[in-house]
Amino acid sequence: MNHLTPLHHSLIQVGLGVLASLMLVGSAAANCSRTLQVPILPSGLTVIVQGTNYSGIVPDFLTQVARKAGCKISYQLVPKSRQENMFENAQADLLITAVKTARRDQFGVFVPLVQLRASLVSIEHGQPAVQSLKDLMQNPSLKLAVVRGFDYGPVYQSIVDDMQKSGRLQIENDTISIARMMRNNTNYVTIMAPTIFAGAIQTERKLHDLGGRIRYEKLEELPWTESGIYISNRSLNESDKNLLKATMDKLASSESVWKAYQQYYSIDVIKLGLRPREAPLPQPEVHATR
Structure with a gap:
């Protein structure tokens, strides 16, 4: 037997409506608030530009990020030095294929993808x-x-x-x-x-x-360093920045990024100057004095 009164049915309908609204709000909150502006430049097999098609390891990674975070990306072909200037002046949301440096840390949050050595x-x-x-x-x-x-x-x-x-x-x-x-x-x-x-x-x-x-x-003075993507502290709101950071970290911590590098580059080139992001960075040698 159905013991629900018309009032109960009404309350259930209201409750379902509220739940649907909350789900919609939650879904909207999980998306970027606007299209991401990303300057880009061909960089070997890491970034491949063919007309308006962008492929290679980093664009492929960002495609996954955009899909999971509910974001859209607008690429713009820009020389490397101007990319830096745009990022520092809040005209770019991401700085890609970037080595981690103290100066760049002032303008963004860093997500490492690999380690490299010049x-x-x-x-x-x-x-x-x-x-x-x-x-x-x-x-x-x-x-x-x-x-x-x-x-x-x-x-x-x-x-x-x-x-x-x-x-x-x-x-x-x-x-x-x-x-x-x-x-x-x-x-x-x-x-x-x-x-x-x-x-x-x-x-x-x-x-x-x-x-x-x-x-x-190899030049003995040049150390291993981290390379990856900077997320702007200046152009993005806190919600977008946190969403991108969490999504990128989760994807970058999987083996898919490192496997992509292994797929695109020969073993000899990888051995010369590339390692997974999880590898411990060597500490500077301390020579004992006599």
Whole structure:
């Protein structure tokens, strides 16, 4: 028998209506409040740009983030140095493919994806090995070409400043330009993550002839560091920022990101300068005095 009175039915209907409303509010609260503005630049196989199509490891990761967080992303092709400026001036919501630095920490919350180590990259032509920044500085025939806006920490910035003071620095807007310069003049070398340079060689058809001629050398002064995505403290409201941080952290802590790097890059390139984000960062060596 049905013991519910018309009043009970009415109360149940009201209760169901309230529950539906709460579910709608909860659903709306789980979405970004607006479209995310993200400056982007081709970066090897990590970011691939073909017309208005964006693919590669980081855009694929952000597609997952957007789907799970209920967000929309608007990409804009922007040189690396301008990306930095936009992020600092609250004109960009995310700074992608970014190494963690103290300066960037002032403007955003960092989500690491991997660890990387920059190497000295050159065109093989029988030159002596460069094992330290001192070797680089003491070889006057070598010139350094760097991408404007790249930053691998204080040691990197220091060598860039020193090479500029010695008149041996060339600054370009992208890796492709640097690779072309190095092909035309083997006295030019660069310092960057091996994955970025190797990816540029693979994706730029006119540079395929460099494939077997690239030399990567570890510089003892350059440490392992974290690379990932910064979420703006200035352009986003607290709700959006927290939602993105939680979603990115959850996805980045899975094995999918590291597997994507392994899928896109060769084992040799990964061994040179890439590790999972969970790997412990080595501490600076302390040498005992006698």
